Amino acid sequence: DAGVIQSPRHEVTEMGQEVTLRCKPISGHDYLFWYRQTVMRGLELLIYFNNNVPIDDSGMPEDRFSAKMPNASFSTLKIQPSEPRDSAVYFCASSLVGGGYSGNTIYFGEGSWLTVV
């Protein structure tokens, strides 16, 4: 089975440009998560979806960030305009169910390494 697929793996962009990160969750998984990882702030949950509906976006840093999940097999995280402080690794993850249920393994993609110069 294919795991969580993220693209691009690496992106270098100039400040002010729009960045779109993409994620394909594991088929059949109802939950999708977007995380940002930096040395200073660790792994931050930005937003998560259940059945394509955003449940909690309280971690989205500011209006420059937006996320969508138009269908069960695709999600995007967009940064517009990008700034150097957005440089980080962005992870997408998916799980079959939520909460403390047996077998609730959450799988991560390989991450998108973003550098804004």
Added chain:
Amino acid sequence: AQKITQTQPGMFVQEKEAVTLDCTYDTSDQSYGLFWYKQPSSGEMIFLIYQGSYDEQNATEGRYSLNFQKARKSANLVISASQLGDSAMYFCAMSSNTGKLIFGQGTTLQVKP
């Protein structure tokens, strides 16, 4: 509010010895899940072990075991017979009954030959 705390920024262990990585959590949920992930220097997040809040027995997966003490709200990871390949960052995480998954700050483990 939910919170995960890992108080050990860095740990050292001698090869072949056991090591315990600490994790405490705070939640008002009755149903929740606890996870440990490994992140090697290559950056991927590798799932290690899962413990459900209603599971009565401690979870084990090979050399990994989770020491779950519900009353103390702790979920420590025990790695037995450490190997050089265990050197990595380890994250404790918790999922709520709404599905939200949050992470601790991580512990860097270095295994000495």
